[in-house]
Amino acid sequence: MIRSSFQPKMLKPKKCRMCPTVFVPQRSMQFACSPACAQAWSAKQRAQKEARAKREERKSFKERAEKIKTRAEHLGELQDAVNAYVRLRDINDPCISCDKPATWQGQWHASHFKSVGHAPALRFNLLNIHKACSVCNKWKSGNYVGYKPRLEKKIGKEAVDWLEGPAGNEPLKITVAEIKELKKFYRAEVRRMKKAFVNQPEEETA
Numbered sequence: 001m002i003r004s005s006f007q008p009k010m011l012k013p014k015k016c017r018m019c020p021t022v023f024v025p026q027r028s029m030q031f032a033c034s035p036a037c038a039q040a041w042s043a044k045q046r047a048q049k050e051a052r053a054k055r056e057e058r059k060s061f062k063e064r065a066e067k068i069k070t071r072a073e074h075l076g077e078l079q080d081a082v083n084a085y086v087r088l089r090d091i092n093d094p095c096i097s098c099d100k101p102a103t104w105q106g107q108w109h110a111s112h113f114k115s116v117g118h119a120p121a122l123r124f125n126l127l128n129i130h131k132a133c134s135v136c137n138k139w140k141s142g143n144y145v146g147y148k149p150r151l152e153k154k155i156g157k158e159a160v161d162w163l164e165g166p167a168g169n170e171p172l173k174i175t176v177a178e179i180k181e182l183k184k185f186y187r188a189e190v191r192r193m194k195k196a197f198v199n200q201p202e203e204e205t206a
């Protein structure tokens with residue numbers, strides 16, 4: 001390279017940001033060894049910026065969606081979490097309403113003894129929810145006739161009498177903040193139990 005009589009000071013060699021080449025920059029701002037590397041570097045920067053923007057967008061979408069969730073949606077999510085908890089809690093039990101053993105290969109549900117409609121206050125009461133086969137839960141409405149004697153054996157007659165009494169008739173008194181707290185609690189419990197039974201695949205939500 002031909003230089004004028006004015007010879008600028010040589011800059012210190014540096015490593016190209018795009019490839020392993022060490023080069024002597026012509027300008028102090030030069031960060032790549034060649035125009036090709038400079039171009040590749042800007043393209044990479046652009047792609048990273050776009051990915052960052054997309055991530056931010058997704059995050060704010062999720063936050064907005066969380067904010068506009070209704071109480072009913074929160075309740076539904078809590079129910080899913082509680083049901084998953086119950087299915088894992090009872091993983092080694094047979095169906096609460098019939099004699100299908102824990103080894104039965106069909107779908108397992110979490111079945112309410114007193115239905116949510118009949119006993120809203122017992123919707124998330126763990127005494128009131130037990131693992132049942134999908135046949136009993138879905139096609140026999142919980143199979144009350146089979147459920148009751150097995151439940152008495154499991155939690156005692158007194159507890160069943162209490163469930164059948166007026167306890168559940170009240171409306172469910174629970175705030176959205178409390179629902180969120182419970183959701184967090186049961187989801188964490190489910191994760192903990194799944195880890196404990198690593199070989200148990202996740203079952204369908206009832």
Ligand SMILES: [Zn+2]
Pocket residue numbers: 016017018019020021032033034037
């Ligand atoms: Zn380079």
Ligand SMILES: [Zn+2]
Pocket residue numbers: 095096097098099100132133134135136137
């Ligand atoms: Zn059953």
